[in-house]
Amino acid sequence: MPDPNPSSRAIFFIGIGGIGMSALAEYFLYYGYTVGGYDHVRKPVSDRLEALGAEILYDDDPTLLPEPFRADQPGLTVVYTPAIHEDNGLRTYYREHGVPQIKRAELLGQVTRRHKALCVAGSHGKTTTSSLLAHLMRRSHLGVNAFIGGLMLNYDSNNLLLDEESDYVVVEADEFDRSFHRLTPYAVIVTATEADHLDIYGTAAEYVAAFGTFVGLLRPGGFVIAEEEAEIHPESLPEGTRLYRYGASEQCDYYYDRVSYEGEHLFFDLHTPDGVLRHLELGTPIRINVLNATAAIAMALRVGLTEEEIRPALADYRGIHRRFERTRIGTDGPVVIDEYAHHPGEVRRSLLSIRELYPGKRITLVFQPHLYSRTKDFMEDFGKALSTVDDVILAPIYPAREEPIPGVTSEALLDRITSPHKRVVPLEALPEELEHHSFDVLVMMGAGDIEFEIPKVIDHLRRSEQ
Structure with missing residues (x-):
């Protein structure tokens, strides 16, 4: 199997802690490469990679680079994620020394x-x-x-x-x-x-x-x-x-x-x-x-x-984290479903599937729109998809990489929803808001930071059941 760079078996990942980058780093460690990387914070995946032999920096100071990853090493492969800005110290260092930097997708292409x-x-x-x-x-x-x-x-x-x-x-x-x-x-x-x-x-x-x-x-x-x-x-x-x-x-x-x-x-x-x-x-x-x-x-x-x-x-397939991941509250309490759907077609099909699995049950949906641009482009489609349940709570739009677009808000999306019960609520206010809703199934849906609120909601519901 050919090397990413035939003259070297050393690869440095800028943004090594991301889910896609860390997987590539572990893959090349497994196949015997010398692997290093940088991320701005230590994560559990960083500890895992270090235990497997990766050398990871948490400071973008080029003077801290181990020898195999210095710019003067022939054939070094440097991989970056756009999540790390181009003015990062290590990206600047490699650029100024003429070391090519490739995107994760290009390295994954070599794997294919x-x-x-x-x-x-x-x-x-x-x-x-x-x-x-x-x-x-x-x-x-x-x-x-x-x-x-x-x-x-x-x-x-x-x-x-x-x-x-x-x-x-x-x-x-x-x-x-x-x-x-x-x-x-x-x-x-x-x-x-x-x-x-x-x-x-x-x-x-x-x-x-x-x-x-x-x-x-x-x-x-x-x-x-x-x-x-x-x-x-x-x-x-x-x-x-x-x-x-x-x-x-x-x-x-x-x-x-x-x-x-x-x-x-x-x-x-x-x-x-x-x-x-x-x-x-x-x-x-x-x-x-x-x-x-x-x-x-x-x-x-x-x-x-x-x-x-x-x-x-x-x-015995158990699925993916945040894809229809279910938690039962107590013995007879409600079911909380963690669902990543964020495209209107996917939202509609997911909600119809949940209705089929739980016929006759009261369903409350908490949905966090993902990206201003996607919400703008598919505002009407989202409105129709979300209207398939009777009780809808919208969180503010998760911007990710984007700046706000005038007129594109969760309040604007709420106007397109025909459900009898609907409102916009900040994520941090969800536990208290849910006390005013009666449900057998609670669907927490979206691709943004709603995932970090789900454990808080589950803990709140469990305390309420006691």
């Missing part, structure tokens, strides 16, 4: 050329689908390496799987900033091409076109498994590759039906070109994940997994 890369892309659903595919592969005779965009609950909340005996790597392929164009896929799943990141792409057409470019990067003999409504066209694929469809309709190559619940256990049948896998149990019992499971199983079958390998692994 070391293995047979099974890449999962899409505007939503890719983290669950890629983690489930990785789990199925891990439990099979093929094994797997995997880079996932969330923490896998089956593997001690890790986002990385390693197997030096496996030819395969599962990669969550991120379309933000066109990062997935750096990858070289062996096979691809496309979960959805509903417009997103219009601050980057400008128009929905440009967003969809980026997926056409991505599937055009397939290796010879590769294939794409695309959701039935995803805008992927055969002419986008290289010669000698193939497009398959998955979904709920019988016109698909892979489709599901007969979804049923037995208590809180979910079962379904999966139809394939070679037959039917009947009464499969899905460990995360929510209908939206049946579609994700259909994609993952289709890919698993195509690369050589057997039904005997797939069936038990599917049943």
Whole structure:
């Protein structure tokens, strides 16, 4: 397997504590590289990497750099995340000494050329689908390496799987900033091409076109498994590759039906070109994940997994942190669902799936919009999606990297919601606000810092139950 830089086996990660960067750092430590890095604060993942042999700085002073990572070392690979500003001391040091700095996506692209890369892309659903595919592969005779965009609950909340005996790597392929164009896929799943990141792409057409470019990067003999409504066209694929469809309709190559619940256990049948896998149990019992499971199983079958390998692994799949992660308050108290959904289509499908799992139950939703630009671009769609529940609490918009946009507020979004009970509440006031709501299921949804309020809400509810 080729080195990132053939003349060196030393890699320095600027922003090593991020979820994607730390996974790459651990991968290259596992394969025998000298790894160092910088982050502005110490995190649990930093301790883990140091225990594995990484040398990490928490001060951006270049004079503190260990010898293998100094600018005069031939062939040193320096990787950075845009989360670390370009005026950072170490980024400035390497730039002034003429050391090239590459983005994380470029290094991940090199990883995809070391293995047979099974890449999962899409505007939503890719983290669950890629983690489930990785789990199925891990439990099979093929094994797997995997880079996932969330923490896998089956593997001690890790986002990385390693197997030096496996030819395969599962990669969550991120379309933000066109990062997935750096990858070289062996096979691809496309979960959805509903417009997103219009601050980057400008128009929905440009967003969809980026997926056409991505599937055009397939290796010879590769294939794409695309959701039935995803805008992927055969002419986008290289010669000698193939497009398959998955979904709920019988016109698909892979489709599901007969979804049923037995208590809180979910079962379904999966139809394939070679037959039917009947009464499969899905460990995360929510209908939206049946579609994700259909994609993952289709890919698993195509690369050589057997039904005997797939069936038990599917049943014991526990999911991803912050993807339909449930906590029961007491014995008979409410269920709190932590859900990462932040795209209007994903929000709508998640809420409908939760309603199906808990028929007749009182559902309260706390939703934190993510990004001013996304809220502006999809204001009407968010309003319709959020109106599928009767009791909605909106938190202020989480800005992430963005500056405010005039007129784009949670109050403006509230006006588009038709639910009978709705209001805007600061996150810090949630525990007290929830005392005025009656619910059997509390959904805490969003991709921002709402996740840090969820433990506080759970503690408050537990004290209230005592």
